[in-house]
Amino acid sequence: MASSASSRSKSQKTAGPAVFTRDQELHAYREMLQIRRFEEKAGQMYGMGLIGGFCHLYIGQEAVVVGMQMASIEGDQIITGYRDHGHMLVCGMDPKGVMAELTGRRGGLSKGKGGSMHMFSKEKHFYGGHGIVGAQVSLGTGLAFANHYRGNGNASMIYFGDGAANQGQVYESFNMAELWKLPAVYIIENNRYAMGTSVSRASAQSDFSKRGLSFNIPGEQVDGMDVRAVREAGLKALTWCREGKGPYILEMQTYRYRGHSMSDPAKYRSKEEVQKMREEHDPIEQVRARLLREKFATEDELKAIDAKVRAIVAEAAEFATNDPEPDPSELWTDILV
Amino acid sequence: MAVNVLMPALSPTMEQGKLAKWVKKVGDTVKSGDVLAEIETDKALMEVEAVDEGVLAAILIPDGTENVAVNTPIAVIAAEGESADAAPVTASKPVSPELATQKPAAAVSASDAPTAPVVAIAAASDVPPGTPMVAMTVREALRDAMAEEMRADEDVFIMGEEVAEYQGAYKITQGLLQEFGARRVIDTPITEHGFAGIGVGAAMTGLKPIVEFMTFNFAMQAIDQIINSAAKTLYMSGGQMGCPIVFRGPNGAAARVAAQHSQDYAAWYSQIPGLKVVAPYTAADFKGLMKSAIRDPNPIIFLENEILYGQTFDVPQMDDYTVPIGKARIHRTGKDVTLVSWSIGMTYAIKAADELAKEGIEAEIIDLRTIRPMDVDTIIASVQKTGRCVTVEEGWPQSGVGAEIAARVMERAFDWLDAPVVRVTGKDVPMPYAANLEKLALPNVGEVIQAAKAVLYR
Numbered sequence: 001m002a003s004s005a006s007s008r009s010k011s012q013k014t015a016g017p018a019v020f021t022r023d024q025e026l027h028a029y030r031e032m033l034q035i036r037r038f039e040e041k042a043g044q045m046y047g048m049g050l051i052g053g054f055c056h057l058y059i060g061q062e063a064v065v066v067g068m069q070m071a072s073i074e075g076d077q078i079i080t081g082y083r084d085h086g087h088m089l090v091c092g093m094d095p096k097g098v099m100a101e102l103t104g105r106r107g108g109l110s111k112g113k114g115g116s117m118h119m120f121s122k123e124k125h126f127y128g129g130h131g132i133v134g135a136q137v138s139l140g141t142g143l144a145f146a147n148h149y150r151g152n153g154n155a156s157m158i159y160f161g162d163g164a165a166n167q168g169q170v171y172e173s174f175n176m177a178e179l180w181k182l183p184a185v186y187i188i189e190n191n192r193y194a195m196g197t198s199v200s201r202a203s204a205q206s207d208f209s210k211r212g213l214s215f216n217i218p219g220e221q222v223d224g225m226d227v228r229a230v231r232e233a234g235l236k237a238l239t240w241c242r243e244g245k246g247p248y249i250l251e252m253q254t255y256r257y258r259g260h261s262m263s264d265p266a267k268y269r270s271k272e273e274v275q276k277m278r279e280e281h282d283p284i285e286q287v288r289a290r291l292l293r294e295k296f297a298t299e300d301e302l303k304a305i306d307a308k309v310r311a312i313v314a315e316a317a318e319f320a321t322n323d324p325e326p327d328p329s330e331l332w333t334d335i336l337v
Numbered sequence: 338m339a340v341n342v343l344m345p346a347l348s349p350t351m352e353q354g355k356l357a358k359w360v361k362k363v364g365d366t367v368k369s370g371d372v373l374a375e376i377e378t379d380k381a382l383m384e385v386e387a388v389d390e391g392v393l394a395a396i397l398i399p400d401g402t403e404n405v406a407v408n409t410p411i412a413v414i415a416a417e418g419e420s421a422d423a424a425p426v427t428a429s430k431p432v433s434p435e436l437a438t439q440k441p442a443a444a445v446s447a448s449d450a451p452t453a454p455v456v457a458i459a460a461a462s463d464v465p466p467g468t469p470m471v472a473m474t475v476r477e478a479l480r481d482a483m484a485e486e487m488r489a490d491e492d493v494f495i496m497g498e499e500v501a502e503y504q505g506a507y508k509i510t511q512g513l514l515q516e517f518g519a520r521r522v523i524d525t526p527i528t529e530h531g532f533a534g535i536g537v538g539a540a541m542t543g544l545k546p547i548v549e550f551m552t553f554n555f556a557m558q559a560i561d562q563i564i565n566s567a568a569k570t571l572y573m574s575g576g577q578m579g580c581p582i583v584f585r586g587p588n589g590a591a592a593r594v595a596a597q598h599s600q601d602y603a604a605w606y607s608q609i610p611g612l613k614v615v616a617p618y619t620a621a622d623f624k625g626l627m628k629s630a631i632r633d634p635n636p637i638i639f640l641e642n643e644i645l646y647g648q649t650f651d652v653p654q655m656d657d658y659t660v661p662i663g664k665a666r667i668h669r670t671g672k673d674v675t676l677v678s679w680s681i682g683m684t685y686a687i688k689a690a691d692e693l694a695k696e697g698i699e700a701e702i703i704d705l706r707t708i709r710p711m712d713v714d715t716i717i718a719s720v721q722k723t724g725r726c727v728t729v730e731e732g733w734p735q736s737g738v739g740a741e742i743a744a745r746v747m748e749r750a751f752d753w754l755d756a757p758v759v760r761v762t763g764k765d766v767p768m769p770y771a772a773n774l775e776k777l778a779l780p781n782v783g784e785v786i787q788a789a790k791a792v793l794y795r
Binding site for chain 1: 540541542571576579610
């Protein structure tokens with residue numbers, strides 16, 4: 001689905017992204033599958049009343065974070081909005097801790113005080129989890145500023161959606177990032193709908209790769225359903241940053257299968273549209289088909305991976321169901337250092 | 338007819354300045370637009386242009402004269418062939434008589450020019466006896482505090498509009514670019530929402546940004562990042578990720594800048610758990626609290642005041658003078674009534690206490706210094722002594738800091754109160770521009786005296 005349009009005179013790709021090795025394909029498959037199964041379980045637990053409030057599932061968009069993570073190096077930071085479970089899992093945060101945060105239990109990554117949209121891990125360089133649409137773009141630019149200030153060679157990966165891309169602070173951040181040549185990769189996850197509003201109804205310029213043009217920030221559109229294309233674009237963008245050339249924009253053309261949140265009936269799009277995406281562009285099925293076609297793995301081997309992933313998710317769900325709620329004294333802790 | 342050239346006001350809050358240099362000399366022909374002289378304010382060196390045409394007949398204030406009050410005649414311009422003697426001898430009448438009463442005496446010569454008042458402050462308890470004092474302005478105290486902390490910690494940097502090359506819109510960051518370089522003293526575009534977010538993001542990685550807002554009025558564009566990102570992240574992360582950042586800048590009314598530039602945010606920020614809110618009055622407290630704020634691992638709202646920037650106070654001359662956040666200071670002891678104030682509100686409280694003393698009323702003044710966390714213990718101890726309490730602030734009355742103090746006193750010292758707590762506040766209106774209306778909108782010394790007498794039933 002990539003149009004491979006580019007805001008600068010980038011060479012048009014015709015041959016498709018570079019092929020993955022067997023290990024890369026298997027890694028991508030496992031990581032994406034873990035996010036898919038985790039999110040399916042979270043959806044189920046929401047339905048059971050174990051998870052409250054807002055819960056935004058990442059199903060359908062898995063290739064974006066997995067491909068980007070495969071392109072990053074240790075120390076590169078990640079920051080995103082409220083659709084954040086996949087980002088946390090891919091950077092190695094404990095699935096038990098994530099799920100227990102969703103259920104608001106004491107073993108949750110934020111001790112049950114953050115919830116679905118607010119988790120953090122300094123150790124894994126994950127800076128949230130932010131519930132205010134677009135806020136993570138300025139914050140993420142601050143992470144890039146810190147890399148630049150320290151000269152540590154790292155870059156920050158700043159995820160936001162096609163909806164957030166219309167917030168004013170995004171462009172304030174673009175301006176400063178380019179002005180100061182900050183190592184920031186802006187990853188716009190264009191899943192076509194900002195809650196219920198389609199891109200065409202909300203965006204005067206719907207080619208998000210061009211949103212940095214007036215700040216001289218290069219950008220490109222990427223097939224966000226193809227993990228190989230994501231990784232390749234990610235490498236290019238991160239290298240650009242590490243060479244001191246400033247920020248880079250990647251528009252990931254992707255799709256969410258579920259509603260905006262668990263309470264969204266998604267009546268703004270047809271069942272056929274969703275079905276077509278699932279059947280023809282599913283990021284996990286693409287890898288699975290290649291693994292079998294290239295004889296990188298047998299059906300049985302893939303089933304074994306699936307079983308392992310299911311066991312991890314089941315363990316997380318079990319923990320998140322049985323872990324006690326936070327002690328009432330936690331109400332008054334962590335307000336000030 | 339000869340006309341006087343008057344000492345001009347070159348900023349909304351300027352009351353006096355230095356006549357740095359005459360560019361024209363007596364006998365020179367001048368026409369409108371010619372630069373007559375250079376005037377140094379506490380913020381900048383400015384050129385004064387002639388408005389009238391003629392011959393510079395007399396220079397009344399020589400080069401290098403300090404503290405020349407606004408509206409003082411500094412030169413006489415006469416028509417060709419006219420004598421300088423024909424010049425009017427007094428300053429032209431200011432537009433507003435109300436305003437004139439606020440200005441220093443108009444006739445000032447080099448010899449008897451008034452110096453900025455040095456306000457005597459009881460030494461803080463943590464200053465060793467015998468510590469030498471040095472007189473400095475609030476402006477200098479803030480600059481020194483930031484410079485000392487930047488020398489001590491490479492992770493401290495400052496960003497904001499005009500903080501570097503311009504040397505600060507209010508000259509608070511004067512000299513910092515020269516000492517610390519452009520990596521650590523960073524000019525931003527006019528983009529409060531964006532750079533506040535960048536500061537918070539950098540702080541989440543452990544850097545210690547000082548984010549200057551040219552005034553806190555502009556921080557409303559950034560208030561989402563201050564509250565939703567800076568104040569709440571520690572809690573939302575279960576204690577994992579804090580935000581060691583200082584947001585600072587002038588807050589509240591300056592002078593004649595009208596509604597959008599004259600708002601006091603103390604009450605706004607003081608409502609937010611996860612923030613500390615500081616609003617000092619003396620230069621010593623500005624210095625000591627700024628150093629503490631930079632070292633504090635939490636997000637700090639540091640409210641300054643443009644009118645206080647140029648005021649001079651004694652500051653302890655110590656290698657590392659800090660003042661703890663969250664501790665009020667008894668500015669003046671007294672047994673009859675407790676006046677609680679902070680920041681510029683203190684100027685009203687102090688003058689009122691002086692007047693009350695003449696009538697035999699001993700007011701105790703508490704300088705709150707920190708609005709959040711509020712040092713309620715010090716207020717309560719004082720009210721238990723005096724039985725009466727008046728709060729003084731420039732902010733609005735509804736849900737104001739004074740309202741909070743009144744509630745706390747009622748909760749904890751109801752049985753000691755001999756009268757209801759009275760609030761002196763700014764009036765419940767947007768700040769008007771007209772000089773007389775602006776004066777009416779702000780609290781004044783008379784209102785504080787009246788309030789104190791009311792709670793004393795006198």
